[in-house]
Amino acid sequence: MKVLVTGATGQLGALVVESLLKSIPASQIAVSVRDPRKAEHLSALGVDVRHGDFDQPESLEKAFAGIDRLLIISSSDVHNRIPQHKAAVQAAQAAKVGFIAYTSVSNAQDSALFLAGDHRETEKAIISSGIPYSFLRNNWYLENELGTVQAVANGAPWVTSAGTGRVGWASRRDYAEAAAIVLAGEGHDHSVYELSGKPLTQEELVAAVSEVIGKDVPVMKVDDETYGKIMSDAGVPDAVVPFLVEVQKAIRAGSLEVEISDFEKVLGRPVTPLNEALRAILNA
Numbered sequence: 001m002k003v004l005v006t007g008a009t010g011q012l013g014a015l016v017v018e019s020l021l022k023s024i025p026a027s028q029i030a031v032s033v034r035d036p037r038k039a040e041h042l043s044a045l046g047v048d049v050r051h052g053d054f055d056q057p058e059s060l061e062k063a064f065a066g067i068d069r070l071l072i073i074s075s076s077d078v079h080n081r082i083p084q085h086k087a088a089v090q091a092a093q094a095a096k097v098g099f100i101a102y103t104s105v106s107n108a109q110d111s112a113l114f115l116a117g118d119h120r121e122t123e124k125a126i127i128s129s130g131i132p133y134s135f136l137r138n139n140w141y142l143e144n145e146l147g148t149v150q151a152v153a154n155g156a157p158w159v160t161s162a163g164t165g166r167v168g169w170a171s172r173r174d175y176a177e178a179a180a181i182v183l184a185g186e187g188h189d190h191s192v193y194e195l196s197g198k199p200l201t202q203e204e205l206v207a208a209v210s211e212v213i214g215k216d217v218p219v220m221k222v223d224d225e226t227y228g229k230i231m232s233d234a235g236v237p238d239a240v241v242p243f244l245v246e247v248q249k250a251i252r253a254g255s256l257e258v259e260i261s262d263f264e265k266v267l268g269r270p271v272t273p274l275n276e277a278l279r280a281i282l283n284a
């Protein structure tokens with residue numbers, strides 16, 4: 001059996017490979033990356049490093065040759081990822097890959113989250129390919145909040161326009177471990193896994209942050225416009241501010257509230273406790 005991970009020079013992909021290396025021999029692991037020079041450390045460990053660019057479909061068929069099980073990590077190129085992911089699925093078909101795991105998003109099938117459409121289209125393309133699949137519907141990375149956690153540690157208030165909306169934060173490392181388990185394991189054909197931590201409000205997250213950083217953090221509830229202005233004044237680039245505002249709106253609308261999670265079942269252990277995960281990302 002040979003598995004392949006795309007995006008292995010990205011943050012999630014690197015952790016997936018790290019996890020795979022603990023469970024299967026390096027000789028069974030391949031990665032497909034845009035720049036193989038960035039994966040020389042993996043070659044040194046015996047991982048098969050291949051060139052694959054979602055924007056160069058011809059590179060993908062070659063990259064996926066001889067692969068039994070493929071993990072497509074969703075691309076960070078949010079403006080082009082539907083054709084990119086479709087190219088990857090077509091290449092997997094051409095290379096006769098036997099299984100595709102795909103990192104999707106919570107409730108992709110009917111989510112109103114502004115990012116969900118891309119994942120929905122990709123899931124459809126994978127189903128249409130006829131290749132057995134597993135959809136890893138990841139909730140929010142706790143690491144997304146790192147900048148805010150650092151700001152509040154330096155005395156800023158926790159600013160939010162997300163109201164009482166809840167989020168199933170979990171660490172990137174837990175999502176990566178789940179992906180590695182599904183990729184290297186058996187019994188996951190045609191599965192859809194909702195991977196979420198316990199849904200928490202902003203106040204509940206802030207309580208955990210306060211405990212970890214050892215100081216009280218005031219929560220400042222504002223409307224979207226004020227939130228955007230505060231982010232802008234804090235130095236967030238103009239191009240990023242609307243994205244952050246959309247995230248707050250989506251959280252407020254409940255797009256990241258997942259009550260029944262498959263995380264523990266897939267991991268075979270509880271999700272890393274929030275305080276522990278916060279400490280780990282702050283010390284990384």
Ligand SMILES: NC(=O)c1ccc[n+]([C@@H]2O[C@H](COP(=O)([O-])OP(=O)(O)OC[C@H]3O[C@@H](n4cnc5c(N)ncnc54)[C@H](OP(=O)(O)O)[C@@H]3O)[C@@H](O)[C@H]2O)c1
Binds near residue numbers: 008
């Ligand atoms: N649920 C969440 O909270 C959350 C948060 C952030 C992101 N995400 C999603 O999860 C994915 C993985 O997260 P991450 O933290 O690992 O993000 P990341 O570090 O930005 O990694 C994204 C990966 O996509 C690869 N990529 C971009 N364009 C590509 C192309 N044309 N061909 C091949 N690969 C391409 C990048 O390749 P290079 O290594 O060559 O740059 C990188 O490895 C993201 O891409 C995004 O879709 C989810």
